[in-house]
Amino acid sequence: MSYIAKPSAHHPALPRNALGLTRRDYEGSMSTLCAGCGHDSITAAIIEACFEMDLPAHRIAKVSGIGCSSKAPTYFLSRSHGFNSVHGRMPSVTTGANMANRDLYYIGVSGDGDTASIGLGQFCHAVRRKLNMTYIVMNNGCYGLTKGQFSATNDKNSPSKKGEANPFDAIDLCQMAIQLGAGFVARSFSGDKRQLLPLIQAAISYKGFAFIDVVSPCVTFNNHPASTKSYEYVRMHNMASENKLDYVEPKEEITAEYDEGTSTSVELHDGSQLMLYKIGEGHDPRDADAAIHTIRTNAAKGTIVTGLLYVNEDQHDLHDVLGTDERPLNGLPMSELCPGSKALEGINARLR
Amino acid sequence: MQASEIAARARKRGRTPPTDIENPQYFHKVVDCQWACPTHTPVPEYIRLIAQGRYSAAYMLNWESNVFPGILGRVCDRPCEPACRRGRIQVGDEGNAKDPSKKNAEPVAICRLKRVAADYKGDIDNLLPAIPTEKNGKRIALIGAGPASLAVARDLMPLGYDITLFERDPVPGGLMRTNIPSFRLPANVLDEEVGRILDFGVKTLFGAEIKSLKAMLGEGYDAIFVGTGAPKGKDLELPGRKEAAANIHIGIDWLTSVAFGHVEKIGRRVVVIGGGNTAMDCCRTALRLGAEAVTVTVRSPRKVMKASDWEIKDALHEGIPILDNHAPKSFVVKDGKLVGMTFEKMVQTGVDAKGRPKLEASGEIVTIDCDDVLMAIGQENAFPWIERDIGMTFNEWGQPAVDRKTFMSSIPGVFFGGDAAWGPENIIWAVAHGHQAAISIDAYCHGRSLVDRPKPGHTLVSQKMGIHEWSYSNNYDPRNRQAVPHATLEASLKNLKLEVELGFDDKIAAREVERCLNCDVQTVFTDNLCIECDACMDICPVDCINFIENDDEADLRMALRVPALNKSQDLYVSGPLKTGRIMAKDEDVCLHCGLCAERCPTGAWDMQKFAYAEAQAASACLSHHNAYLSA
Numbered sequence: 001m002s003y004i005a006k007p008s009a010h011h012p013a014l015p016r017n018a019l020g021l022t023r024r025d026y027e028g029s030m031s032t033l034c035a036g037c038g039h040d041s042i043t044a045a046i047i048e049a050c051f052e053m054d055l056p057a058h059r060i061a062k063v064s065g066i067g068c069s070s071k072a073p074t075y076f077l078s079r080s081h082g083f084n085s086v087h088g089r090m091p092s093v094t095t096g097a098n099m100a101n102r103d104l105y106y107i108g109v110s111g112d113g114d115t116a117s118i119g120l121g122q123f124c125h126a127v128r129r130k131l132n133m134t135y136i137v138m139n140n141g142c143y144g145l146t147k148g149q150f151s152a153t154n155d156k157n158s159p160s161k162k163g164e165a166n167p168f169d170a171i172d173l174c175q176m177a178i179q180l181g182a183g184f185v186a187r188s189f190s191g192d193k194r195q196l197l198p199l200i201q202a203a204i205s206y207k208g209f210a211f212i213d214v215v216s217p218c219v220t221f222n223n224h225p226a227s228t229k230s231y232e233y234v235r236m237h238n239m240a241s242e243n244k245l246d247y248v249e250p251k252e253e254i255t256a257e258y259d260e261g262t263s264t265s266v267e268l269h270d271g272s273q274l275m276l277y278k279i280g281e282g283h284d285p286r287d288a289d290a291a292i293h294t295i296r297t298n299a300a301k302g303t304i305v306t307g308l309l310y311v312n313e314d315q316h317d318l319h320d321v322l323g324t325d326e327r328p329l330n331g332l333p334m335s336e337l338c339p340g341s342k343a344l345e346g347i348n349a350r351l352r
Numbered sequence: 353m354q355a356s357e358i359a360a361r362a363r364k365r366g367r368t369p370p371t372d373i374e375n376p377q378y379f380h381k382v383v384d385c386q387w388a389c390p391t392h393t394p395v396p397e398y399i400r401l402i403a404q405g406r407y408s409a410a411y412m413l414n415w416e417s418n419v420f421p422g423i424l425g426r427v428c429d430r431p432c433e434p435a436c437r438r439g440r441i442q443v444g445d446e447g448n449a450k451d452p453s454k455k456n457a458e459p460v461a462i463c464r465l466k467r468v469a470a471d472y473k474g475d476i477d478n479l480l481p482a483i484p485t486e487k488n489g490k491r492i493a494l495i496g497a498g499p500a501s502l503a504v505a506r507d508l509m510p511l512g513y514d515i516t517l518f519e520r521d522p523v524p525g526g527l528m529r530t531n532i533p534s535f536r537l538p539a540n541v542l543d544e545e546v547g548r549i550l551d552f553g554v555k556t557l558f559g560a561e562i563k564s565l566k567a568m569l570g571e572g573y574d575a576i577f578v579g580t581g582a583p584k585g586k587d588l589e590l591p592g593r594k595e596a597a598a599n600i601h602i603g604i605d606w607l608t609s610v611a612f613g614h615v616e617k618i619g620r621r622v623v624v625i626g627g628g629n630t631a632m633d634c635c636r637t638a639l640r641l642g643a644e645a646v647t648v649t650v651r652s653p654r655k656v657m658k659a660s661d662w663e664i665k666d667a668l669h670e671g672i673p674i675l676d677n678h679a680p681k682s683f684v685v686k687d688g689k690l691v692g693m694t695f696e697k698m699v700q701t702g703v704d705a706k707g708r709p710k711l712e713a714s715g716e717i718v719t720i721d722c723d724d725v726l727m728a729i730g731q732e733n734a735f736p737w738i739e740r741d742i743g744m745t746f747n748e749w750g751q752p753a754v755d756r757k758t759f760m761s762s763i764p765g766v767f768f769g770g771d772a773a774w775g776p777e778n779i780i781w782a783v784a785h786g787h788q789a790a791i792s793i794d795a796y797c798h799g800r801s802l803v804d805r806p807k808p809g810h811t812l813v814s815q816k817m818g819i820h821e822w823s824y825s826n827n828y829d830p831r832n833r834q835a836v837p838h839a840t841l842e843a844s845l846k847n848l849k850l851e852v853e854l855g856f857d858d859k860i861a862a863r864e865v866e867r868c869l870n871c872d873v874q875t876v877f878t879d880n881l882c883i884e885c886d887a888c889m890d891i892c893p894v895d896c897i898n899f900i901e902n903d904d905e906a907d908l909r910m911a912l913r914v915p916a917l918n919k920s921q922d923l924y925v926s927g928p929l930k931t932g933r934i935m936a937k938d939e940d941v942c943l944h945c946g947l948c949a950e951r952c953p954t955g956a957w958d959m960q961k962f963a964y965a966e967a968q969a970a971s972a973c974l975s976h977h978n979a980y981l982s983a
Contacts, residue, residue: 004826009828009893011895011896012941015914035887036885036953036954044890
């Protein structure tokens with residue numbers, strides 16, 4: 001944290017988006033996280049993504065649980081809707097909000113403790129229900145707020161800062177998400193914005209459950225040389241599935257070279273596309289089994305596979321499954337929202 | 353790998369070599385105001401001293417650099433202000449006097465803060481350098497008692513020189529006294545600062561016009577300094593000039609006559625020809641001498657007028673119309689007396705290669721009735737008193753050839769400075785010349801090389817006080833530039849001597865100082881500490897910092913988060929980082945807020961104060977600078 005607020009002055013030539021806003025307009029208040037925290041980088045990528053996609057802040061709801069990660073929504077989009085919920089309960093709150101207003105973009109921010117321990121059940125059911133949201137896990141493998149105890153995603157071979165061994169196997173959230181039916185699963189690294197930014201943009205565009213597990217080093221407790229979630233380790237052992245990712249907005253023309261053998265494009269629901277360049281010896285991101293195989297075999301070698309791991313372009317979201325009204329609750333007239341006691345009696349009569 | 357080797361490799365591969373921050377001129381250039389100041393006054397440092405209420409210390413730091421803080425705090429040409437970084441960040445609501453369609457940038461009011469130091473200082477006599485009672489046996493003659501000569505005297509007196517000052521006028525000050533009206537620069541301010549130097553024991557001969565350099569050379573001085581300014585106003589040979597001579601005045605000569613009380617009134621209707629600061633002084637003086645209708649005419653468009661924006665504004669504020677695109681054609685004479693002037697209106701037909709407007713006569717003739725004409729169309733130096741047969745080399749424009757570095761003419765021991773050297777500049781340049789000439793004179797008198805100039809002093813010291821604490825006020829204050837209070841128009845126009853600008857009081861000054869960005873507190877980057885976490889890039893409020901693949905500088909500039917289009921500002925480029933990328937920082941609009949250093953987990957960024965002081969002839973004149981360098 002800092003004693004001064006981030007100065008209001010910005011670069012006079014700062015670009016503006018279609019809404020006439022600069023990226024500074026998408027910021028939140030000053031981060032109180034430790035200097036160098038990976039979470040701040042992810043925050044910056046979310047800001048950049050929303051700016052570049054010309055999203056109006058009031059069409060976005062940011063929801064979080066408890067933890068360092070869950071503090072982060074305060075640091076972006078100060079003019080959007082937000083809910084800082086109970087530990088691990090971000091998915092439930094988002095589900096409720098999403099059911100009530102399907103027109104908003106939901107960005108859920110959680111951490112490895114919030115998702116892989118206390119909120120594991122919540123996470124599983126949000127995935128299973130194919131809730132239309134972007135679920136970002138800021139994954140640092142430890143509980144930074146309580147002095148760095150191991151979390152459930154910390155690799156077994158990764159000791160604590162003081163050298164204490166970790167006795168348990170790690171939960172791999174990406175594998176779980178694929179198994180549970182998530183339609184968009186990616187992994188990235190807070191220190192690689194070139195990869196992270198298009199993934200966040202594509203996840204926001206994706207209609208259905210979009211999950212991004214972002215390895216985000218904890219500079220205070222888990223950035224030591226033996227940690228597998230340190231800046232240095234991730235940089236040395238990062239195997240990107242693609243050399244380059246490009247998010248192409250619906251209105252944009254694809255100008256880059258498109259070469260059949262070495263690149264493919266994923267069509268997203270709003271007409272935007274995610275261009276994937278050179279998937280060398282990688283896997284087909286539309287093949288869930290191949291994705292899990294790639295993650296597992298690489299993890300066994302100590303390599304972290306990043307990039308778009310799996311995508312199902314034909315997923316139906318929870319509203320489609322339930323056949324809910326096209327309109328959000330706040331768009332329904334009172335007569336439809338609360339049809340009166342006669343209608344209730346009718347429903348009750350049907351159940352007798 | 354050695355830094356030089358890394359740089360050589362980068363160059364070989366068409367990439368930008370790492371910035372050499374060991375070269376003091378790199379960080380010096382980042383301090384835009386200090387860099388732009390001809391005497392390199394440490395502006396942010398004295399502004400911090402004012403912020404602390406240490407007015408005398410702020411004054412002394414100024415005095416050591418620019419010799420005349422009270423004078424310059426009123427009438428300096430202020431090259432520091434257009435250079436001020438704040439002006440590139442903040443644009444105010446106030447229109448530009450030359451181009452009303454443009455809004456003025458809002459640099460820190462550096463000049464007015466300088467005046468605050470002068471106005472609020474305490475007794476500084478005990479802070480001045482000691483003058484040795486035992487002289488060094490060298491005799492120096494200074495010709496002309498303007499700022500250049502006075503600066504030479506200030507720099508040499510503490511070294512024990514025996515200095516004699518020759519001045520044509522009955523009082524010292526030169527152009528500062530004769531050409532700057534006292535409603536802009538009161539005589540008591542001038543007397544104080546000029547007197548301080550003369551009181552060091554300078555021998556003075558007033559009313560002593562030097563008529564022959566040859567004779568001076570025979571007087572046995574060890575060195576002679578010519579600081580005679582540019583005393584010759586230009587004239588316009590137009591029809592009617594001779595017949596109307598009684599009512600046509602050369603601007604600077606007329607201002608001198610007013611200054612000495614020889615002229616106390618002027619005609620009812622006055623036309624001033626010219627678009628420089630002298631024209632602004634002439635028209636405002638005419639108004640105070642009782643003229644009822646004063647009109648300024650300029651040949652070129654308003655946009656390219658030479659006068660400072662603020663001086664044009666002051667003239668307009670006093671109700672003086674400025675007619676641009678008016679080329680003087682003739683003086684209208686009736687019954688042997690001036691009754692008006694004719695002008696031909698000009699039209700702009702485009703711009704020349706240098707971006708200046710190309711003008712063509714439109715054929716439209718305008719007549720302005722008037723009783724007096726003041727010509728302020730430029731001035732030049734003149735040396736009728738330098739014999740052409742004494743071995744001095746003159747250039748193609750008939751001016752003595754003066755070495756740009758040593759300030760010595762082709763006659764060994766004869767030095768030039770101020771406007772006398774290369775034509776009209778301004779006071780602050782004259783002082784800068786004086787410092788350099790003094791160094792040369794001292795070297796010359798002691799048989800040292802004049803070409804080997806003494807090196808500037810500089811230090812770079814961390815300002816970190818705690819985890820998020822710095823020794824300077826790093827917060828950005830979004831406030832607009834503070835306006836300076838003026839005397840009422842009614843009172844001003846009645847009194848030639850009443851100072852129009854009242855200066856900042858301590859409360860206004862306390863607000864203005866916070867606008868200074870402390871550009872001398874540098875962002876210093878140590879590449880081998882960086883873990884490339886992006887924290888600095890993400891927090892930087894002005895998107896200066898980039899982690900990027902290296903390239904040649906032109907491409908690198910375009911590839912930054914916000915392209916670095918202002919090429920007058922440097923890129924700060926690091927050596928290769930662990931991922932092979934580099935850190936590239938565009939210095940252009942950095943706020944020096946220190947957030948990059950606060951967000952850095954490894955201390956790769958640090959905020960370090962860069963203190964820089966130019967060398968002078970006498971180190972005794974740099975005691976406050978030496979304290980500043982070692983603080």
